[in-house]
Amino acid sequence: MIEIKNLKKVYNGVTVVNIPELTISKGETIGLVGNNGAGKTTLFRMILDLIRSDAGEVLSKGEHVGQTERWKDYTASYLDEGFLIDYFTPEEYFYFIAGLTGLSRAHTDSELEAYSDFFNGEILKKNKYIRDLSKGNQCKVGVVSCLLQRPEVLMLDEPFANIDPSTQIRLKNMLRQINHEAGTTTIVSSHDLNHVTDICGRILLMEKGKIIKDIQTDSNTKEELEEYFSVMQ
Numbered sequence: 001m002i003e004i005k006n007l008k009k010v011y012n013g014v015t016v017v018n019i020p021e022l023t024i025s026k027g028e029t030i031g032l033v034g035n036n037g038a039g040k041t042t043l044f045r046m047i048l049d050l051i052r053s054d055a056g057e058v059l060s061k062g063e064h065v066g067q068t069e070r071w072k073d074y075t076a077s078y079l080d081e082g083f084l085i086d087y088f089t090p091e092e093y094f095y096f097i098a099g100l101t102g103l104s105r106a107h108t109d110s111e112l113e114a115y116s117d118f119f120n121g122e123i124l125k126k127n128k129y130i131r132d133l134s135k136g137n138q139c140k141v142g143v144v145s146c147l148l149q150r151p152e153v154l155m156l157d158e159p160f161a162n163i164d165p166s167t168q169i170r171l172k173n174m175l176r177q178i179n180h181e182a183g184t185t186t187i188v189s190s191h192d193l194n195h196v197t198d199i200c201g202r203i204l205l206m207e208k209g210k211i212i213k214d215i216q217t218d219s220n221t222k223e224e225l226e227e228y229f230s231v232m233q
């Protein structure tokens, strides 16, 4: 589904991403972990063609993301609140995003009903602009806007960081469900080892731009990661 070959990004003479080869297959659930500055967001941004690499390439379904637009039809992402449109209300934003994939307003309203627990009464019919929502509630808007698109590839950068524990559990269930029902390929970064090992079948551990561990999740994975991070202290 996604192939990375000899990918490099350099800032101010420092190589911040350096991945000789990485293949992510359709339906995989990838957890991306690594300390601050490891290169996770930079990798996301290159996969999404938001920044250009200094060397190498990212292919989605065999096509170079910098040379074709087709991957945009089946990829949804939420990296940060910069992805939202501040002067819209959540409803306006959802209608806008859903409209891009041909969903009517009525259909969007009925889809949104499924997220009422996740929204916890804070998002819809509040007469608030997105800019006035809390960081966690902005994250909810970003995540649901991705899910409305029914993407084949879903990329979320630290989606658990600002949301409360109940919402974290709900989000994990939602991510499990879309992977199970639709086979969505999911890449989620997080500093919370519990969350990623709970929901991801494969963990990529980044350090200084390199993927230093590529682990199929099993009952020992969390311990293995905890050991790595405790050694790092």
Ligand SMILES: Nc1ncnc2c1ncn2[C@@H]1O[C@H](COP(=O)(O)OP(=O)(O)OP(=O)(O)O)[C@@H](O)[C@H]1O
Binding pocket: 011, 012, 016, 034, 035, 036, 037, 038, 039, 040, 041, 042, 043
């Ligand atoms: N536009 C930029 N200009 C210069 N350096 C940058 C730029 N963007 C990222 N970097 C550097 O690249 C490195 C990787 O940053 P990145 O944001 O990808 O890390 P991360 O793993 O997502 O970190 P965190 O866990 O803190 O979010 C860091 O050293 C960062 O300072």
